[in-house]
Amino acid sequence: MPLRLRLTLWYGTALALILFIFSSILYVITARSLRDAVDQSLEETAAAAVRSLEERGFLPLIDEDELMSQFPELARIDKFFQIFSPSGTITIRSPNVKQHEMPLSRQALEVAYSGRTLFESAKYPKEPPLRLISVPIIYRGNLLYIVQVGTTMDSVEQTLNRLLLVLLVSMPIALAVSLAGGWFMAGRALRPVDAITLAAQRIAGGDLTQRLTVPASADEIGRLTNTFNDMIDRLETSFRQIRQFSSDASHELRTPLTVMKGETELALRRPRETDDYIIVLESNLEEIDRMTRIVDELLFLSRADMGEVKMEHLPVPLDALVEDVHRQASLLGQERNIQVVLNATTSAVVSGDELRLRELFLNLVDNAVKYSRPGGTVDIALTIEQNHARVSITDRGIGIAQEDQPRIFDRFYRTDDARAHTKKGTGLGLSICAWIVESHRGRIEVQSKIGEGSTFTVMLPLASTPA
């Protein structure tokens, strides 16, 4: 069932219940107060009659004319009165009831003997419903008379019937009007939800550029719209990153493929010297190595993303590791006449995976050697700073432009200079470094000035318990 219908039905049911209770209470209270008013007027009339009888020394009143002049209120059409003897026979009655038979009820007689006043509703054949009051007149312990005053309940019943009719007719009308209003309001309130649904469908169809128009009011719909837009923003960003990543990955893989395909096709176009074939095969081997490296590194990163890379958490003496890396890097540097210097070292133990940490530092030092100018120097330093081991690797090579620095840890990101400088990079090395540092709860930072060189700083938290 649609929300709009459900809201309207709930609302309608609640309203119907309220209307019903309200009407019932109204009816009951009205009926009671009308009847009370009748009873009160009967009581007053009866009291007057009793008073008058008392004044006359309880003599029965014979003369009707005198009676009427004495009690003008008795002449009113809507009231009649009867005076019964203690035996229950009529002694006197007002002229407006002469033609009617309304004997004293047994209950009234019994109550009169006990000296109490009784109200009763009576219905005699061929008469409208009546309301009667019977008042005993007792003198020195003896019941002398029973004065009965009555009136018809016609007007009261009519009023109540009219009220009932009004309620029965107006209640459904009121209910229908408010149901229609509720339906309209629910529709109005839910219209933005329909708009959101439509937009969501378009977005689900692949159009991530769609945004909802934010309503001016900061109500629930406004907040929902904002939340929804924020979510689409993030989705769009991550989709763009994925697209960028797969586009970069395919570019990096296509380049070696292009080289291999092109060189091989060219070689096969006509018979060549053996040396030519050797050159092509050697070149192809290089490209195969390059692709293997890209695929390996991609695989590593995607496994790392999936949390499938096992990491040891053992105490690693960083000083020994850094010295070892320095020895290996010195050999690398010799080929290009670059001096790798271990400036400072101190005893430091971190918790982590020695193999990964070795890969991290080798990668950074290898980069530093690669981007140095021949004859240059690479400095390595290990210090301790605020419970962290701080390893910095500084080169005086080509440097990284300010605007490129935030992006060098992105996958496949290579600055133009880096591309031009070394063709062998995969663009993934620093991404892997960043991942290793992060999985050791550390930080990696770069400070660089174009043309002057770069410093990569790795901060790793020290192991709490020294090994």
Place this chain on the structure above:
Amino acid sequence: MRILVIEDETKVGCFIKRALEEESYAVDLCEDGAKGLQMALNTNYDLLIVDLMLPSLPGLEILKGVRQARIQTPILILTAQSQVDQRVKGLDAGADDYLTKPFAIDELLARIRALLRRGSTDSPGVLQIDDLSLNPATREVTRGGLRIDLTLKEYALLEYLMRHTGRVLTRPMISEHVWNQDFDTFTNVIDVYVNYLRNKIDRGRSKKLIHTIRGSGYMLKAD
């Protein structure tokens, strides 16, 4: 026909250059976008091959730069991205054709021939003057139905002459379109090659096709 290749991947650029040279094109190779644009603006190339992803200047900017300078040279773009939008952007920026890496050398050469054909007006696949015909696709040259064997440079020179029949071609024009930038313009190599061609095409024939225009250069014409 002289072609400029702007491609930052050294190996890709090298094999394209070798393949084209084996097809007797004169080829200049440039690995840098900004430098490549300067070369394209300064030299009258017959065709540009531009990689879209280049250091210092994206391929698209080269296209725009070349077209803004009102240079109508056909441009073939190379792209590693298989995305349609990159190719669309390239074509809209003034490229005439594209190839997606990795590509077949035969396709590259066929597209180059097609683009060069498009450059000169209403020229069919086979170039013909009098009874001399040259087929760029097979590089077969015949005169009066007899096959003529030419070296790469001789062929390149003849193709250039045949694409501009009836026009005086100066020595600088010939050197610009038949030799690449390493060519030393102060030598008489052009005259030597024209002589080689004369020996193979006009010798022993009553109707000479290659004419020397004194003080200017050479012209290929039927009468």
